Amino acid sequence: MRIVIGEDSVLFREGLARLLADAGHDIVRTASTAPQAITAVRDTLPDLTILDLRMPPDLTDDGARAASALRDEFPLMGILMLSQHVETRHSLNLVSRGRFGYLLKDRVLDINDFLDTLERIRAGGSALDSEVVARLLGAKRLDSRLERLTPREADVLALMAEGRTNAGIADRLWLTERTVETHVSSILAKLELGATGHDHRRVLAVIAFLEHRTVPLQRGSGSERPVDTRGIT
Numbered sequence: 205m206r207i208v209i210g211e212d213s214v215l216f217r218e219g220l221a222r223l224l225a226d227a228g229h230d231i232v233r234t235a236s237t238a239p240q241a242i243t244a245v246r247d248t249l250p251d252l253t254i255l256d257l258r259m260p261p262d263l264t265d266d267g268a269r270a271a272s273a274l275r276d277e278f279p280l281m282g283i284l285m286l287s288q289h290v291e292t293r294h295s296l297n298l299v300s301r302g303r304f305g306y307l308l309k310d311r312v313l314d315i316n317d318f319l320d321t322l323e324r325i326r327a328g329g330s331a332l333d334s335e336v337v338a339r340l341l342g343a344k345r346l347d348s349r350l351e352r353l354t355p356r357e358a359d360v361l362a363l364m365a366e367g368r369t370n371a372g373i374a375d376r377l378w379l380t381e382r383t384v385e386t387h388v389s390s391i392l393a394k395l396e397l398g399a400t401g402h403d404h405r406r407v408l409a410v411i412a413f414l415e416h417r418t419v420p421l422q423r424g425s426g427s428e429r430p431v432d433t434r435g436i437t
Contacts, residue, residue: 205326208248209234210241210255210267211286220254220312227319238266245274245281252282252326257291265291275301282325286312290335305331352394360387361409 207229211217214236221231233244237260245253253274255267268291271283275298283298284305298304305325311333312318321331353361356377363373370388374381395409 205229205252205322206232206248206250207322208232208241208244208250208253210236210238210244210253210259210270212236212256212259212263216256216309223312223315224319224322227315229322237261238270241267242270242274245278249278250281252284252322254284254286257285257287271298271304275304279303282322284322284325290333299330299332302328302330307331307333308335349395353391357387357391357394360384361391364388364391364409 207224209217209221209224209231211220211234217234217236221234225231232248232250235241235244238255239261241253241255241259253271255271257265257267259267259270268285271285274281275283279301280303282303282305284307285298286307286309288309290308299306303325305321307318307321311321324331359377360373363376368376370381370384373379374384377384379387391409397409
């Protein structure tokens with residue numbers, strides 16, 4: 205996989221580049237600022253770009269804004285955003301479009317999972333860190349459609365928000381896959397998402413869930429790892 209890395213910390217950037225190169229990936233360019241990262245992508249057309257959320261010149265959300273701009277320009281390129289802390293301003297739009305991941309930097313230390321996440325993003329899926337999902341679910345807003353869900357349907361939708369497929373949800377909740385399919389169908393009906401294709405309705409359901417954030421994250425069903433969202437993108 206051809207990869208561009210945008211990261212202002214020299215130590216982290218070089219360490220990440222070495223890790224990925226040792227895993228067989230081609231690091232085509234590195235950059236220390238958001239504008240440099242955008243230029244690097246335009247010059248090299250990588251398969252995937254890794255961006256720190258906070259980068260120069262402003263050291264605010266420059267990397268996230270660069271990710272949004274690059275997604276518009278290169279819709280088929282994978283984008284992974286890394287951060288020391290959870291920030292969610294740009295996440296909903298990016299994750300709904302697929303080929304996107306948002307992980308906390310310490311997830312890189314779990315090398316096998318991290319490398320697997322990159323492959324999933326490149327293949328068209330997305331991966332949200334469980335801490336990002338928890339933050340997105342933290343606020344209290346009211347949506348009458350979400351209040352229609354049963355506790356079990358809320359559990360299923362929470363795992364959909366983390367990106368799990370029906371099979372993954374079934375495994376986590378000790379249900380049959382057919383039972384999960386029934387719950388998903390009920391969720392889509394209660395959220396009044398019946399007019400579009402099934403996969404797109406799953407995306408809309410997750411976005412509604414994350415935007416309104418009324419269903420608490422179930423700690424018993426949560427994941428300590430980023431998860432595959434190929435089933436919802």
